[in-house]
Amino acid sequence: MHKHRPRAAARTLLPLLLAALAAPVAAAPPEIQPIHTAVIRATTGLCLRGAICHVDKAGVWVPKKKVAIVSVSVAEQAEIALYVDLEVATRPEMYQCADSDATGCIFRMKYAGPGLFVYGAERGNTYLGSNVTTTNITFPTGYGIVVPAGTPIYVHLDVRNQSLIDLKVDQDAWIYYVPLE
Template identity: 70%
Template sequence: MQNRTTPQAAQRILLAALMPLGLATIASAGDIQPLKTAVIKATTGLCHRGETCHVDRAGVWTPSIAVAILGASVAEQADIALYTDLEVSTRPEMYQCNGGEAQGCIFRMKYAGPGLLDYGATSGSTYVGSNITNTSITFPTGYGIVIPAGTPIYVHLDVRNTSLIDLKVDQDAWLYYVPYAPVSQ
């Protein structure tokens, strides 16, 4: 009689072998629910040197179905002297999220590019390093920010260009979500 191992038994054997290595997190299709991604492209347009460029609704995404946002990520993209304040919310203007009136407020971050050494120059520049990192937030299991269908989600930008050059500032916000259907009572 020939000894045959079923695929399920083989998976259990593999998981048992991987457990001491901390690698036993292989999931089957039944364990994973599809997570969707929305990318909101936002821009200030051309921001002249030395200016502050404030753009409410610099980018927008409107889900066609009710969604629960489970996380957000924004890559800090400044490797020059640039200060950026970014807000993701359903509010039509920036700086409307505060206290108990924060419904629809999803994500907020600020970052500043590295210092700029100009040695009194009026053109050219010397940069002190780079500031390209990621800023993100995820919510505890079972929690998410619920956004009704048809509700616009905006990226608001407030950018101070303290570099010696004019810049077109583009900033993407990534939202990770699942469709949401309330449980009927």
């Protein structure tokens, strides 16, 4: 009887081993692909208090290769009395994007500070409202805005300085992209 036990154990284990070999293997995590970053430094220069400072082409980046933009991020302004309207586009001027023709339009954001209750106030809290905003966009996996090599990507700025002081407005846009060539 002792001679047959190893064979019986082998017959019992063999189907289990075959089933384990036939089971699907857990997929390895996908390999991380590199994403590149370009920072478009944009500025209106000095924007006097109470002034509207509109600057087309306030900043520019020209990709050397064809790229797919997968995400854009723009930091919110710290000065609560600024209204900032920003566009990232291949179009040479701001406000050229329309529902029937949005080619080259990549990203737009508005930051609206709460504004002043009484302009010209020299003391006290004169601010009203809220400044909640969305300042980034990320496209779904596998999608991006394709920009041909050598095509300028501009940051356009339209700023209303409702602050009590003159400000130099710097507004950078971070472009996350994947080269396609």
